[in-house]
Amino acid sequence: xxxxxxxxxxxxxxxxxxxxxxxxxxxxxxxxxxxxxxxxxxxxxxxxxxxxxxxxxxxxxxxxxxxxxxxxxxxxxxxxxxxxxxxxxxxxxxxxxxxxxxxxxxxxxxxxxxxxxxxxxxxxxxxxxxxxxxxxxxxxxxxxxxxxxxxxxxxxxxxxxxxxxxxxxxxxxxxxxxxxxxxxxxxxxxxxxxxxxxxxxxxxxxxxxxxxxxxxxxxxxxxxxxxxxxxxxxxxxxxxxxxxxxxxxxxxxxxxxxxxxxxxxxxxxxxxxxxxxxxxxxxxxxxxxxxxxxxxxxxxxxxxxxxxxxxxxxxxxxxxxxxxxxxxxxxxx
Amino acid sequence: xxxxxxxxxxxxxxxxxxxxxxxxxxxxxxxxxxxxxxxxxxxxxxxxxxxxxxxxxxxxxxxxxxxxxxxxxxxxxxxxxxxxxxxxxxxxxxxxxxxxxxxxxxxxxxxxxxxxxxxxxxxxxxxxxxxxxxxxxxxxxxxxxxxxxxxxxxxxxxxxxxxxxxxxxxxxxxxxxxxxxxxxxxxxxxxxxxxxxxxxxxxxxxxxxxxxxxxxxxxxxxxxxxxxxxxxxxxxxxxxxxxxxxxxxxxxxxxxxxxxxxxxxxxxxxxxxxxxxxxxx
Numbered sequence: 373x374x375x376x377x378x379x380x381x382x383x384x385x386x387x388x389x390x391x392x393x394x395x396x397x398x399x400x401x402x403x404x405x406x407x408x409x410x411x412x413x414x415x416x417x418x419x420x421x422x423x424x425x426x427x428x429x430x431x432x433x434x435x436x437x438x439x440x441x442x443x444x445x446x447x448x449x450x451x452x453x454x455x456x457x458x459x460x461x462x463x464x465x466x467x468x469x470x471x472x473x474x475x476x477x478x479x480x481x482x483x484x485x486x487x488x489x490x491x492x493x494x495x496x497x498x499x500x501x502x503x504x505x506x507x508x509x510x511x512x513x514x515x516x517x518x519x520x521x522x523x524x525x526x527x528x529x530x531x532x533x534x535x536x537x538x539x540x541x542x543x544x545x546x547x548x549x550x551x552x553x554x555x556x557x558x559x560x561x562x563x564x565x566x567x568x569x570x571x572x573x574x575x576x577x578x579x580x581x582x583x584x585x586x587x588x589x590x591x592x593x594x595x596x597x598x599x600x601x602x603x604x605x606x607x608x609x610x611x612x613x614x615x616x617x618x619x620x621x622x623x624x625x626x627x628x629x630x631x632x633x634x635x636x637x638x639x640x641x642x643x644x645x646x647x648x649x650x651x652x653x654x655x656x657x658x659x660x661x662x663x664x665x666x667x668x669x670x671x672x673x674x675x676x677x678x679x680x681x682x683x684x685x686x687x688x689x690x691x692x693x694x695x696x697x698x699x700x701x702x703x704x705x
Numbered sequence: 706x707x708x709x710x711x712x713x714x715x716x717x718x719x720x721x722x723x724x725x726x727x728x729x730x731x732x733x734x735x736x737x738x739x740x741x742x743x744x745x746x747x748x749x750x751x752x753x754x755x756x757x758x759x760x761x762x763x764x765x766x767x768x769x770x771x772x773x774x775x776x777x778x779x780x781x782x783x784x785x786x787x788x789x790x791x792x793x794x795x796x797x798x799x800x801x802x803x804x805x806x807x808x809x810x811x812x813x814x815x816x817x818x819x820x821x822x823x824x825x826x827x828x829x830x831x832x833x834x835x836x837x838x839x840x841x842x843x844x845x846x847x848x849x850x851x852x853x854x855x856x857x858x859x860x861x862x863x864x865x866x867x868x869x870x871x872x873x874x875x876x877x878x879x880x881x882x883x884x885x886x887x888x889x890x891x892x893x894x895x896x897x898x899x900x901x902x903x904x905x906x907x908x909x910x911x912x913x914x915x916x917x918x919x920x921x922x923x924x925x926x927x928x929x930x931x932x933x934x935x936x937x938x939x940x941x942x943x944x945x946x947x948x949x950x951x952x953x954x955x956x957x958x959x960x961x962x963x964x965x966x967x968x969x970x971x972x973x974x975x976x977x978x979x980x981x982x983x984x985x986x
Contacts, residue, residue, distance in 0.1 A: 476798030
C-alpha cells in the first residue's frame with residue numbers, strides 16, 4: 373500500500389490547495405418525473421477524504437453511479453483532473469476505484485480470482501499487488517475460497533481490495549464498513565486516512581456520521597438531490613457551537629440578562645440548570661468579565677460543539693422516512 | 706476490448722456451465738450415434754431404412770448426420786450460455802463492478818459477443834469431433850466405407866463453417882433478449898421458443914394456404930435448413946431433410962446474416978443507453 377508514489381497531500385487538501393481531482397458541475401439526473409440529483413456541484417481534491425452524506429434516497433448512489441459511468445447524467449458535467457470524464461473513460465478505468473452499495477463479485481470465483489478477473493479487465497496488475505491487497509484487507513487465508521462462501525464482512529473487505537487494485541487516484545467508497553465487525557470497522561477507519569496521506573482522493577459515502585467525522589477533511593450534505601451544505605468538518609460542527617456556563621441556580625436569570633446585552637451573543641437559553649449561549653468560543657473571557665462586573669461568578673465556561681450527527685439531522689430533519697427516492701429510481705429505471 | 710475479452714475468457718474457463726453444456730453435447734451426440742447403431746443391428750440388412758442408416762453413420766456422412774445433430778443440441782447450448790453471459794452480470798450485480806473497469810459499454814458488450822461467438826465455434830468443433838469419434842467406432846465395428854469421399858476435408862470444413870453460421874442468429878437473439886430484459890430466463894425462453902416453435906408456426910401458417918407463402922423464407926429456421934442441407938451435398942443420403950421449396954444458399958446466408966446484425970445492433974443500442982441502477986439493473 374505504501375508505495376510512496378503519491379506525495380503526502382492531506383495537509384494541502386485540507387487547506388484547499390491540492391489539485392482538484394473530481395468536479396461535478398450542475399450534475400443532474402432525472403428518472404421521468406423524479407429528480408434524483410439536482411444541479412450538484414462537488415469538488416474532491418487529491419489527498420483529501422471527502423464525506424458525501426445524505427439520507428436514504430437523497431441521490432448519493434445515483435451521483436456515484438454517474439461518476440462511474442453506470443448512469444447517464446441528464447444534465448451537467450463531471451470533470452476528472454480538469455477534463456471531461458466521459459472523454460477519458462479509458463484512463464478512468466485505472467484511475468478511479470470504487471465500490472458502490474453492496475459489493476458484487478462472481479460467486480463461482482475465489483476472492484483471488486475475482487481480483488484477477490477485474491485486474492485483467494482493467495489492463496492487468498502484478499500478481500504481488502493482489503497478494504498485498506489480500507493481506508491488507510485480511511483475506512489472505514481465505515483468498516482461495518469461493519466468493520459465495522464469504523461472510524458479508526469478507527465480501528466488504530474484498531470490495532475494498534478491488535477498489536485499490538490499480539492504485540487509483542480517486543477511491544470511491546460507498547458504506548465501506550457495512551457488515552464489518554468493530555475490529556474490521558476500525559481497520560477501515562485507519563486505512564482511509566492512510567490512502568489520503570498517500571495522495572489518493574477519497575470520496576466516502578456513509579451513514580455512520582461518527583466515522584465520517586473521524587476520517588473526513590470536508591463533507592457535503594445532500595438532500596433530495598440538492599447540495600445543502602458543504603465545508604470542512606470543523607466548520608460544520610462549529611456551525612452551531614455554543615458556550616455552556618455553570619452558575620448557581622439563583623444567578624441564572626440575571627446572568628442571562630447580562631450576557632444578552634453583549635453584541636456578539638446570539639440565543640441564550642437555560643438547559644439542565646446551565647446557561648447555553650450561542651457565541652464564538654474565543655469570547656469566553658469577555659463574557660466572564662461582563663458577569664464578574666455584574667457580581668456574578670461562573671464556576672466554569674465550557675465551549676461546546678455540535679457533532680456532525682447533530683448538524684446532519686438538523687439539516688435533513690424534514691426528510692420523511694417514506695421518501696426513499698433511490699428505491700423509486702430503481703423501480704422507475 | 707482485448708483486456709475485457711481476456712477477462713471474459715478467464716471467468717468462463719472457471720465456470721462449470723460451459724463444461725456441463727459441452728458434456729451434454731458430447732453425451733447426446735454419442736448416445737444418438739449409439740442408438741442409431743443399435744437400431745441398425747436389430748433391423749434386417751436388406752431393409753432400405755437400415756441401408757440408409759448405414760450410409761448416414763459412415764465417416765463421410767458426419768458432415769450431414771453428425772453436424773445436424775450437433776446443430777440441434779449445440780444451438781440449445783449456445784442460447785443458454787449466451788443468455789447467461791449477459792444476464793448473470795445483472796443477476797449477480799457484477800455489472801456494477803465490471804462496467805467501471807471497461808473502456809466503454811460498447812467494448813464490454815463486444816467482448817461478450819465475441820465470447821459467445823467463440824463458444825459457438827467451440828460447440829460445433831467439439832460436436833464434430835464427437836461425431837467423428839462415434840462414426841469412426843461404428844465404421845470400424847460395422848466395416849462401413851472409410852474415408853471422407855471426394856473433396857471430403859474441404860466439404861467437411863465448409864459444413865462446419867455453415868453450421869457455425871447457422872447457429873449465430875440464435876446466439877444473437879439470446880444476446881438481444883437478455884440485454885433488453887436483463888434476465889437469463891427471458892433470453893433462454895425466447896431463444897428456445899424460436900428454435901423449436903418456428904417450425905410449428907410455419908406448419909400453422911402453411912395451413913392457411915397461399916396467404917403466408919413468403920413468410921417461411923423470411924424466418925430463421927427455413928434458412929438454417931437450407932444451410933444444413935447444403936452440408937450433405939455430394940452424399941447419396943440426406944439426413945437433414947429434402948430440399949423442398951427451400952431458398953437458395955446465398956439468400957439463406959443473407960437473411961441469417963441480416964437477422965444476426967439486427968439482433969446485435971439492437972443489443973448494443975439498448976446496452977449503450979441503459980442506466981445501471983441499484984441491483985445491477
